[in-house]
Amino acid sequence: MTNTTTSHERPEGVGRRIVVVGGVAGGMSAAARLRRLCEHASITVIERSGHVSYANCGLPYYVGSVIEDREDLVLQTPERLQARFRLDVRVNAEVVSIDRERREVRVRSVETGEASVLPYDTLILSPGAVPIRPSIPGADRMRVLRTVEDAERLASEVTTRPRSAIVVGAGFVGLETAENLAHHGIPVTVVEARSQVLPVLDPELAIAIEETLERHGVRVITGAGVAEVHAWGVTLDDGQEVEGDLVVAAVGVRPDVRLARAAGLELGPHGGILVDETSRTSDPAIYAVGDAVEKVDAISGSLELVTLAHVANRQGRRVADHICGRAVEARPSIGTAIVRIFDTVAASTGLSEQRLRALGRAYQVVRAHPMSHASYYPGAQPMSLKVMFDPSDGRILGAQAVGGEGVDKRIDVLATAIAAGLPVDELANLELAYAPPFSSAKDPVNMVGYIAENIRSGTCDVVEPEEVESLVRDGWTLLDVRTAEEHRHGAIPGSVSVPVDELREHLESLGDGPFVVYCAVGLRGHVATTALLEHGFKARNLNGGHRSWAAWKAAERMALAG
Structure with a gap:
């Protein structure tokens, strides 16, 4: 131009x-x-x-x-x-x-x-x-939500207490609309043509939002689009019929x-x-x-x-x-966004792993599952953080966070780091506000930096959740270094249980390896992996531990079910 x-x-x-x-x-x-x-x-x-x-x-x-x-x-x-x-x-x-x-x-x-x-x-x-209205029979019956007039019209219909409602589209507006209809006691079904809700997130984080919706009584159907809208509800393109007196289109703009x-x-x-x-x-x-x-x-x-x-x-x-004649500097967008659905917050900035993969862009991933503030202070809530970075220079390419309290703070820090061009390692050096009600001495953002340091320096090689099955087929041994009780309550199939505190006493009985090591979130796994490496074994740590693997498997099951 x-x-x-x-x-x-x-x-x-x-x-x-x-x-x-x-x-x-x-x-x-x-x-x-x-x-x-x-x-x-x-x-x-x-x-x-x-x-x-x-x-x-x-x-x-x-x-x-x-x-x-x-x-x-x-x-x-x-x-x-x-x-x-x-x-x-x-x-x-x-x-x-x-x-x-x-x-x-x-x-x-x-x-x-x-x-x-x-x-x-x-x-x-x-x-x-x-707003986009699907080009399907009966689309004129669908409500949209873009202007004050749209909101007034929809709010008026809500006062008539429809027996049920359908929200078509599971992006930000669709999920916020579904939540707010549910606040009125209206049974809500969310229909999303793609295989997951909140497509801006990667599947293993988006699954937490889907679980939240279902926990609060919102039915979720993924992997199916709406083929026709009727006075009584909709017919999906897979033949399902879903009842709903009120149908809201939130498929995008x-x-x-x-x-x-x-x-x-x-x-x-x-x-x-x-x-x-x-x-x-x-x-x-x-x-x-x-x-x-x-x-x-x-x-x-x-x-x-x-x-x-x-x-x-x-x-x-x-x-x-x-x-008015002032100098203007172009500022590209990094797409920072956040949403709260009931009691769960999801946020993202930069590019997702799915988008990076589609672009053919080289990247590495940091996964962490810290608490929102010091765990000994009442009210600490878990969160999941995922940060993608360029393996050549450490440039942060994108980040996602799901949890409750404190998600907004962390995604804003990460968005600022992207805008400032900070390499992922430098997150470890950020001096962030700390007091027990607000954070830990090692803030979740600092933890991402420490993990990235280990990955980039080669101190600890990591395995992504989707790699586990192929590595096991290739002869790697899954080593669970959590406690025996944690192992009994749920483990990756085929894994051997040796708690990290007992690892050194069992080195001779472990076999020759190589080992995929995992704990709950990755910290104990890192300790065990470095110990094994020092003793001459080949070992890699599962990135994000059992929690990341379990979320990935849950997302995989939901996608297949959808």
Whole structure:
């Protein structure tokens, strides 16, 4: 894509006419920042819905009555924006076309149909994304959740107490919607065409979310899509029939590029608006931000569709800076996201192992299962951490965390480390806040760094859960170094039990090996593995121990069942 300068550009300041299409995250961020930087510009915001600057991510919680007052979702009103920023905000208005030659947009009132023409010197497109409705019979019966109006409609239907509900799609919005419908006592079934819930996670972490849903009474069906929607429920493509008076589609969104396409602006490989490092489109007078725009992924370098509010807000702010003549540095996205489903939190940043494998990218994995804070302080909760890194330079490529308390803190530290370019080993050296109610002297993030040090230095070679069966077939001995009681309560089939504290006394009876060593989470396994190596045995430690292997097996079983 190329941009050229144009003689139509007006100087900064008085008389500059800026039109913003879309009044939610990216658009409103741009408009407010523009006013703070340029007091004398004419700034008009056009929003199709009846609300601007609303908390889109809070909509499921309004449906679940966790947020009781609709007004709590609306961060600003046109009246307040006019009073504070002198913004001309027009709701229930839609830009129906762009005349790039004349630099005009045609605006139509959603309520009356009345049309008008609005000139611009600079145009900012922030149309967002639209919910995807499957192209199947009866799709018009499905509800969606994208706007305040959608939330009001769904909340109204919930008050009629449907006998049951179906949520189609198990991404962030789908699972939040399912949880909030369940809060009303409505039996809920989640249907996901892929083999797991939360596809942004790797299967062995996503399984914890699936188990949480089922523990709270939400039925989960994976590996089957919806073929038809009926008044009584849905028929799946494998022939199953699922009853549900209320059916909600949460299968994803697609960038709203109708205006951009009609105006002849360049689109990217995923169908989003193509922009340069300053968020300018192929027309130098038009910028685009938010969910409709393709963004550079910080890890792969490829263009992706990232539908995150904080990314849209950041883009809007940077566009305003560029329009007002400030230097702007491009910042690729690492896709940091988090969700809480009932009592379980899942978060991710960067690329998953599945995505790295699909890209053919070399990587290694650190798995850890620490407690949220000092185990001796009441209330400590377990979490699972998974970090992928480049084996050549230690660069962190992605991270995932599932647990309860403290997951948000750890994923934010790891996202910051990715943004700062820290190699995974350096996580061991981070000085993080410590007191028993908040962490341990070795924070979970530090633990990831220590494990990575051992892997990268060759101190301890690790085995991934999916490698165990093939290694056993090749003659490796599985050695369980947990206590005898732990072994009795559940062990990897075929493993030999020798507690780590008794290992040295049993070296002669172990056989020649080689050994795949495991404990509960990897720590005792590391101690045993290094001892075996010192005594001349060939040994490798199971990455993440029995807990990671058990999660991987559970995910495998669920995928086969689905």
